[in-house]
Every structure is written in C-alpha cells, then in structure tokens.
Amino acid sequence: MCGIAGFVGQGSREDITRMNAAQAWRGPDAEGIWADPAHGVYLGHMRLSIIDLGGGAQPMWTQDGDVGVVFNGEIYNHAELRGELKSLGARFVTDHSDTEVLLHGYREWGDAFVNRLNGMWAFVIYDRRRRRLFASRDRFGKKPFYYINRPGLFAFASELTALTAHGAIACPVSALALRKFFAYGYIPAPHSILEGVFKLPGGHSLAHELVSGTVRVWKYWDFVLEPFEDIAADAEREWCEQLRALLGAAVKRRLISDVPIGAFLSGGIDSSAVAAFAARELGPGRLNTYSIGFEEPSFDESAYARRAADLVQSTHRLKMLSIDAARQVLPYVLSRLDEPLGDSSLLPTYLLCGFAREHVTVAIGGDGGDELFAGYDPFRALRWADLYQKLMPRPVHRAISLLIARLPVSHRNMSLDFKLKRTLRGLDHLPSLWCPVWMAPLGPDDLEECFGGRIDLEDVYSEAIEQWESCRSGALVDRTLQFYTKLYLQDDILTKVDRASMMHS
Structure with missing residues (x-):
C-alpha cells in the first residue's frame, strides 16, 4: 500500500532519495522525505492514498515535532482508537488519518500500544527526545520490513531493492538463505537473501537506540494453538x-x-x-x-x-x-x-x-483461510502418512518409491503421480519434515546434488522443526497448522500478494 525507508548514521539526502525512488511503484500518489543531517536521521515515504486522501501525508509528526512516523498499511480500528485517545487529551490535526493514531498511541501507551492495533502494518516511529527508533510489523507479517544494522549505520525499507539503493549497503548473497530458498520455495524470516540483512518477523517489534547503536527485537504477539479443555455437545x-x-x-x-x-x-x-x-x-x-x-x-x-x-x-x-x-x-x-x-x-x-x-x-x-482451517491437500494425507510410516518396513518403502518414480510425469494440476511422488518423498523423513519436504522445490537428494555436498536438513529446515516441536498440541493436524500459519503464510502467501499487488499500485 506504501513504501517506507530510512536510516540513521552514514549517508545523505541523496541516499534516502534513491531509496524512495527504488520502491516508488509502491506509492505513486505522493513522496515524502524528512532529513536531519545534524543527527544523521533520514526518513522516506512513498504513498498510495487509501484513508484521508488529503490529510495523510508522511512522514507525519506530532504538533510539537517530537515524534514522527513512516507507515505502510492500514489500521482498521483507527476510529475507535482515535476516540479513546481524544478522551485522554490527544489533539489530532488530521480529519481521520489512521497514521496519526500511531503517533498519539505511541505517546500515550508506549511500545505496547501495538497490542491495541487491529490491522496490517510496518512502521517506524522516530522519538526525537528519547533518541530512538521504534519499529513494528503486524501479527502475521502482511506488510514487509527489511533492516540492516552495522557499526555506523542502521537502515530499513519495505523492499530489499530500496535498502540496497543506499550507497553504503552492498551485501553478498547469503549461502544459508539460498539453501533455504531451494528447500522451502521462499526465504523464512528473519533471513533474507542478502547476508547481514534481516526481515523483522510478523508479531515482532524493534527498537534502535541512536546513542548506543544497540538494536533489540522482541515478540509482542504469537499465534498459539491450544486444545480445548472441554467440547460442548453443540x-x-x-x-x-x-x-x-x-x-x-x-x-x-x-x-x-x-x-x-x-x-x-x-x-x-x-x-x-x-x-x-x-x-x-x-x-x-x-x-x-x-x-x-x-x-x-x-x-x-x-x-x-x-x-x-x-x-x-x-x-x-x-x-x-x-x-x-x-x-x-x-x-x-x-x-x-x-x-x-x-x-x-x-x-x-x-x-x-x-x-x-x-x-x-x-x-x-x-488468503489465509487454507492455513487457518486446514484446507490444503497435505492435511488429508496426514492420517494415512502416519499409518504408512508406522507399518511399512523401510526396504519395502524404498522399493515402492523406486516403482512410483517410474510413473510418467503429468502436467495436470495436482495429478496422481505428483501426489504419490511428493508423499513418498516426505515419508523418507521424520514427521517434523513431512510438510516442508512435500512442498519443497527440491528434495533433499536434489539439494545435495545442486549444492555439491551434504546438506544438513536440521539446519536448512530449522524453522519448520522449531514450529513442529514448539506446538503445544501433539496432534499432527495442529502441528501442521502451525507450520502453515507461522511460516508458509507469512513468507510465501502474504509476500506473494504484497509484491503482486504493489506492482500495480
């Protein structure tokens, strides 16, 4: 819906101008730049106008100029929050901008105000008095946020191309992220394809203290599946x-x-x-x-x-x-x-x-329905996969896999040979790896051939294993739901929709 960018430290107005230009297609309606060369703080924004078309220009500041924000997204409960903040003494300048709610919400409730938000967002607030940046990403990670932190420079942007438009940022491709890409088909947060550049995961906030240069990232919300203690008759x-x-x-x-x-x-x-x-x-x-x-x-x-x-x-x-x-x-x-x-x-x-x-x-x-309500084909395969792996001797499984591999390839959507080959490929491994291997662009053997050496699956699929093991329920369906909602939804589905839609903003 918009593009945000900024940095603290090394750089100039020319850098923030290039960063904005690199993601101009995310916000064709207006451009905003704020620069404080004396303190080395630069903020940029490209706007796609949705709410308060005439009053939502960014970067936006409080009336006293102490707190500013660049924001990508939409806050759905901004009207209710505005009313509550007004009752607490906040004085709004805009007519109904959801961006201004972020400024007064932060000032009234501090970092924890994100818990009150209902919406999708990635924003950075600059608190001039406290000399800090506060950033946050919505609960499921609908809006993108990349950042880099190294001595003398902290920078952020909605897209990698904008981040690397800064003259001092030139990063090699991350070998680990590249392996993860071919293993998952996407790059799971907090990794990015570039070494030293990170995604802020959904449900997380970040604070950068300008004086000390420290960066702290923490989780403010988590998607947790918990079994019912009692199930009513109706x-x-x-x-x-x-x-x-x-x-x-x-x-x-x-x-x-x-x-x-x-x-x-x-x-x-x-x-x-x-x-x-x-x-x-x-x-x-x-x-x-x-x-x-x-x-x-x-x-x-x-x-x-x-x-x-x-x-x-x-x-x-x-x-x-x-x-x-x-x-x-x-x-x-x-x-x-x-x-x-x-x-x-x-x-x-x-x-x-x-x-x-x-x-x-x-x-x-x-988007998100299949992840939340178990709508994908792998959910139907879980019970049979569990039974198969428990009863089928490994030598027989290998023989069946070799036989199925000889089936002719069909290019029809979800063809029988595709389902059988993918299912058996996943069943070579523990249940924690079923889903990622079933969905992988390259299977483990193909990964090793592609990268010319042994692949540590626990390293490549560490995020999937973490979600499987951290699930409070032992049910296969619940553990699979956690994989889809916390990995696949954020780093594949929502990323796809964001990039595809912003190409036409």
Whole structure:
C-alpha cells in the first residue's frame, strides 16, 4: 500500500532519495522525505492514498515535532482508537488519518500500544527526545520490513531493492538463505537473501537506540494453538456462529476506504465467504469481484467463481490466462521481485491484481483461510502418512518409491503421480519434515546434488522443526497448522500478494 525507508548514521539526502525512488511503484500518489543531517536521521515515504486522501501525508509528526512516523498499511480500528485517545487529551490535526493514531498511541501507551492495533502494518516511529527508533510489523507479517544494522549505520525499507539503493549497503548473497530458498520455495524470516540483512518477523517489534547503536527485537504477539479443555455437545453450532460473527466483523472493517474497493473471487470457500460478507454489507450489485481463469482445464476454477458471484450478486469480471500471455509477462514480474519466490501462483496473482486495478484501488480476498482451517491437500494425507510410516518396513518403502518414480510425469494440476511422488518423498523423513519436504522445490537428494555436498536438513529446515516441536498440541493436524500459519503464510502467501499487488499500485 506504501513504501517506507530510512536510516540513521552514514549517508545523505541523496541516499534516502534513491531509496524512495527504488520502491516508488509502491506509492505513486505522493513522496515524502524528512532529513536531519545534524543527527544523521533520514526518513522516506512513498504513498498510495487509501484513508484521508488529503490529510495523510508522511512522514507525519506530532504538533510539537517530537515524534514522527513512516507507515505502510492500514489500521482498521483507527476510529475507535482515535476516540479513546481524544478522551485522554490527544489533539489530532488530521480529519481521520489512521497514521496519526500511531503517533498519539505511541505517546500515550508506549511500545505496547501495538497490542491495541487491529490491522496490517510496518512502521517506524522516530522519538526525537528519547533518541530512538521504534519499529513494528503486524501479527502475521502482511506488510514487509527489511533492516540492516552495522557499526555506523542502521537502515530499513519495505523492499530489499530500496535498502540496497543506499550507497553504503552492498551485501553478498547469503549461502544459508539460498539453501533455504531451494528447500522451502521462499526465504523464512528473519533471513533474507542478502547476508547481514534481516526481515523483522510478523508479531515482532524493534527498537534502535541512536546513542548506543544497540538494536533489540522482541515478540509482542504469537499465534498459539491450544486444545480445548472441554467440547460442548453443540460445539459445531456454537463455533459456526462465532466464526460467522468474527469473519463478518473482519470483512466489515476492511471495507472502510476512501477509494473504490473490490474482492478477489476464485470460487473456493475462503474467497466466496469473504465476498458474501462484503456483498451483504454493500448491497446487491455494489460489490465488484475479479477472477483469473486458465485455458488448461485442470487449473481453471472460473466456473465456480461465476457461480459464487451469481449467488452473492456481485458485478463479476473474468480474465483468462494463456501460456503465451504468461510467457510474455513472466520476465517483467521476476525483474520486479526484490527477493526470489518460488510460488508459481505469483503470475496469476500479478495478472489478477492488474485486472482489478483497472476498476478499484483496494481488493480483499481469502488468503489465509487454507492455513487457518486446514484446507490444503497435505492435511488429508496426514492420517494415512502416519499409518504408512508406522507399518511399512523401510526396504519395502524404498522399493515402492523406486516403482512410483517410474510413473510418467503429468502436467495436470495436482495429478496422481505428483501426489504419490511428493508423499513418498516426505515419508523418507521424520514427521517434523513431512510438510516442508512435500512442498519443497527440491528434495533433499536434489539439494545435495545442486549444492555439491551434504546438506544438513536440521539446519536448512530449522524453522519448520522449531514450529513442529514448539506446538503445544501433539496432534499432527495442529502441528501442521502451525507450520502453515507461522511460516508458509507469512513468507510465501502474504509476500506473494504484497509484491503482486504493489506492482500495480
């Protein structure tokens, strides 16, 4: 929705200008730069205007000039927080900017004010009196945040290309991150593809003390799966009512905008549910929905999207994707990525965002539903995989794997040979590695061949193992949910949607 950048220490106004320019496509509506050469502090912002179009310019400051902020995202409960802060004596200058709520929230409640926020964000607050920067990223990591800290320079940006636009930042590729990329298909936080550059993980905050040069990172929120102590007799009805209420309220909050808004609609349960709640709020025919169809039938879900659109009475638009069209845009899409991402759905997501941008500025969708509600195919395989691994002798397993490997390759979506080969590949390992190996672009043997030596799987898949072992529930489904929600969702799905959508901001 925007691009933020800044640094403390070595550098000049020319550096922050280049950093802004490197991510200008994230915010085409306005550019802001604030510089304090005497103290070596520089802040930059590229704005895509969504809320308070005339009053939300950044960097934004309190009236006394002591606290400033650069902010990427949207705070959905900003109106409620504004009212509460006003009752405590805060004096607002803007009409309804959510950015100004961050300034007064920080001043009133300190670093812990992020616990009160409902939204998506990555921001940096500069406290001039305390000589510190305070940064935070939303709970699931929807908005990106990269940073580097070394003697004489602390710098941050929404994208790596902006960070490396600073004249003093030139980092080699991280060998470990590269191995993780080929193992996961994405680079898990806090790693980045560049050595010495880090992502601030979702649910974390950061403080940089300008005087001492120290940086402290801490977790302010965590996604935790906890088993129920008791399950009521009518639990399904009760849970469904709670889910409807929560999802309806969440969608309603996201419809608050000063620019046109629409919805992505694939026809699946997740996006259809979001579209249904949005249509209920807006009324018949007032919701614009958008879909991408595929000429390859096994990939095409456009008929389901049309049925869902008819059901919710939205104004629906469909664009078909051919192989030739994909080949034409692929080089451009890859050239705009600041970090490698191995998710093939990046391409249709890019085209979908561009299609929707012809009519609306903001679009909501169903991303995150499969991670939270176990919608992916691997969840269906868990019980059988567990039984297979317990009963099948290893020599027989190896023989079956060799036999299945001889099956001809099908290029249909989720073909039988693909499922069998991936499942058996994962079952070579402990359950903690099933999901990452099932989803890996390269299997462990291929990784070793690619990098020319033995690969330490505990090192490469350390994040997946940590999530598996830290889960408070011993159930396979819960442990797999934790992998998807805390790794795959943040570093693949949300990254993909952010980059694809910002290419059309």
